[in-house]
Amino acid sequence: MSRPAAPEALAEPTERAGRGWTASLSLANGAIWVGWYGPLQILLALQAAELAPPGTAKESVLAWVTGAGAAVSMVANPLFGALSDRTASRFGRRAPWVLAGVLGGAAALVLLAGAGTVPAMALGWCLVQLTLNAAFAAITAAVPDRVPQRQRGAVGGWVGAAQILGVVAGTGLATVAGGVVAGYLACAGFVVLGALPYVLAHRDPALPAARRPALTWRAVLAGFWISPRRHPDLGWAWLTRFLINLGNALALLYLLYYLRDVLHRPDPDGGVLVLTAVNAVTLLGTVVVGGLWSDRVGRRQPFVLGTGVIMTAATGLLAGWQTWPGALCAAALLGVGFGVFTSVDFALMTEVLPAAAHRGKDMGLINIANALPQVAAPALAAPIVQHLGGYRALYCVAAAVGLLGALLVRRIRGVA
Structure with a gap:
């Protein structure tokens, strides 16, 4: 009895990724980095200086806020990656999470723009990290989903270049926008606009519901450990x-x-x-x-x-x-x-x-x-x-x- 063919979403890719797909993937990646590094390079520091309570150093406020965000990031990335693995939407495994992540990230940046206290600032930044990591986890996984091994170095290069340019663009937007609030709004708009071509113009391979891994918290959390002895x-x-x-x-x-x-x-x-x-x-x-x-x-x-x-x-x-x-x-x-x-x-x-x-x-x-x-x-x-x-x-x-x-x-x- 022959073994059934693997669904496209789980197959090892053999066809080269097109230039349009690579360009839109890179643009979406760079847009996510704009959402991170406009705040990290400029806006969070300015906001910390404005919101630091009397007697509290702005450096301490900034360290506490960014540290909380980093902790959220390290959990969110593999968590949303695991959830996207288990998504059997007709729109594909990754695209729904990219779209939800950038929309949520833009909303979180708007919320962060209106933060009037240090706790509100920390909450806003943690939400930015949570949502943008959902998009980043899904879009990173799209490369082994769609790109054959012989092309991954080139695609990785374009993605890396886009990330560097995203840092520069985010810093530039935050600098020239004209204030903290305007800087956050500019970054939020870029995040959404930069990701839309990838979401709207390219078909994401769908995972048949019959092949979806178990969607339970026990199964998701158990997968966070990969044995170095076995792999x-x-x-x-x-x-x-x-x-x-x-x-x-x-x-x-x-x-x-x-x-x-x-x-x-x-x-x-x-x-x-x-x-x-x-x-x-x-x-x-x-x-x-x-x-x-x-x-x-x-x-x-x-x-x-x-x-x-x-x-x-x-x-x-x-x-x-x-x-x-x-x-x-x-x-x-x-x-x-x-x-x-x-x-x-x-x-x-x-x-x-x-x-x-x-x-x-x-x-x-x-x-x-x-x-x-x-x-x-x-x-x-x-x-x-x-x-x-x-x-x-x-x-x-x-x-x-x-x-x-x-x-x-x-x-x-x-x-x-």
């Missing part, structure tokens, strides 16, 4: 991503203080802007090229290992060549390394997923390896700078952590 490639790939992202976060966390206290730059704020621009230019210049190159040669590991070495060298420059030209070179190298890593590692991650039925949840768990370093880096960096050798020691530790992550990619057996 070692996924475990090593997750650890590689976590360590390289942690090394990058450690390198960038105290950049302003490094310029002010170590290099004694007269305008450290402007220096950070220059270094950020250099980093962004080299990152954008390599993120798509690296993914295309990886697809062409059919290999991922050498690229991840090579970019880890490049980023280690860049961080080593901050430790050993403590001058302004050294910082410029480090920023450029970090951009080159992280650009290629962003696209190639994304493709690698999609190739170690255990099962098509759980792509959304599994990609959500993988995304924790991006978010968790942002929480861990401050806890590690502060004692190193204050008690264990200062900035030279910090950048040596960052280099070692990133290099370890790159070397561990060699433990992956199922992806070349």
Whole structure:
């Protein structure tokens, strides 16, 4: 008796994704990042300064609000990924969650614009993280749903480029809109308009109800643990991503203080802007090229290992060549390394997923390896700078952590 064919939603894709689909997916991805980074870069800080109670530092308010949002993000991403895996709508598994997420995110940004107290601000930001992570989890899972392995490096590159541009666009909208309220409204409008072409113009593969996994909280929560013993490639790939992202976060966390206290730059704020621009230019210049190159040669590991070495060298420059030209070179190298890593590692991650039925949840768990370093880096960096050798020691530790992550990619057996 022959085995029935897998439904399209659970099949391994074989046809190349079209340019229109890739463009709309990238635009939607960038729009979600506008909704995150307009607030994170500009608006939340301004709002914290306005709403901080007397005697409470605005920095403490901002840290508390963003920390609460980060905690929501790490739970929401795999949770909504799991729910999208189980969605048997005629509109597909992912599209309903993308639409609901961006509409909810826009509404949450509007609510955040009207926050008059710190608790209301925290609630609004947590709702932004909850809803936009629902959309992000679904749209990330669409790549292994729709893109064959031989094309995932290129698509990952375009998605990575869109995310970087989303950060820039969100910062720009928040800056030029004309105030906190107008900034939030501008970001909310961009989130919706940027996601609509993907939702409206492309058919999302539907999951037949008969093939839907069990939709119970016990089944959903049980799936949050993926045994590294049963799926070692996924475990090593997750650890590689976590360590390289942690090394990058450690390198960038105290950049302003490094310029002010170590290099004694007269305008450290402007220096950070220059270094950020250099980093962004080299990152954008390599993120798509690296993914295309990886697809062409059919290999991922050498690229991840090579970019880890490049980023280690860049961080080593901050430790050993403590001058302004050294910082410029480090920023450029970090951009080159992280650009290629962003696209190639994304493709690698999609190739170690255990099962098509759980792509959304599994990609959500993988995304924790991006978010968790942002929480861990401050806890590690502060004692190193204050008690264990200062900035030279910090950048040596960052280099070692990133290099370890790159070397561990060699433990992956199922992806070349």
